[in-house]
Amino acid sequence: MWTWFHRLASPPSFYRFADLCAPWFLVVSLALIVVGVYGGLVLAPPDYQQGDAFRIIYIHVPAAWMSLFVYTFMAVASVIALVWRIKLAEVAVAAAAPVGASFTALALLTGMLWGKPMWGAYWVWDARLTSELVLLFLYLGVVALNSAITDPRAAARAAALLALVGAVNVPIVHYSVVWWNSLHQGSLFKGGGSTITWSMLWPLLITALGFTLLFGYTQLMRMRNELLLRERGSRWVKELLST
């Protein structure tokens, strides 16, 4: 197992692995998203309080889930990059930040589009909304640091440090609806059970899984691109380009 990990962490074998897996991630992810969105828009019954407006949940919750999932992934990669100086982890941090930013922006935007008809306002300075906005700025900060520093390894260390410090915001976003009196509704999952009916829940789980696999696809593709650029002087890249 560990030797397998070691081999995978070397750029050329990771490159081949990503080459092989990325298309499968994309195909399965798109299939899941299509099925989930069909279930959410057509099969699920309208909500007894919110009518059809609740269907925004099938974009909003998967996007919000991804905003936290990608950040956690990025924070773990940052620890590995800072402690063991593994190049692949540095590349992972740089590649994940714009993806996380896109999902966080989507969660905020769909939340606003949901808030307007239900709360009467696009935006309120509520704990959940504010901490999610801070999350977006953290992602953008990591993106900016990576592009502002020309030496990629120095940039990676600075970006990883910021990502790690910002990780305290992840539990704040997650528990904000519990810790503060929030306009935002609480978690759908309480005490092991779900608070919504199965016909509304399964499309949510399927789209969330689809979004997660889509992150897998785009992350593998982005890391591949970054590896080519950063390893341009090495033999494996030259061999790859000459064939």
Add this chain to the structure above:
Amino acid sequence: MSTHDFWSMGGYARYVWSAYGAGLLVLLWNILTPVLRRRSVLRELTEGDDGDKT
């Protein structure tokens, strides 16, 4: 559910379809940008190799 009911989304069409449209854009962005980036990286690297030789 009729087609009209579906598109009108119980009067919330504006919000629901904007949210799904935004979702589609973010998905497409995440799918397409690495593919486009790959092309420009490959172009940059192969041109870089030519530069070294001359």
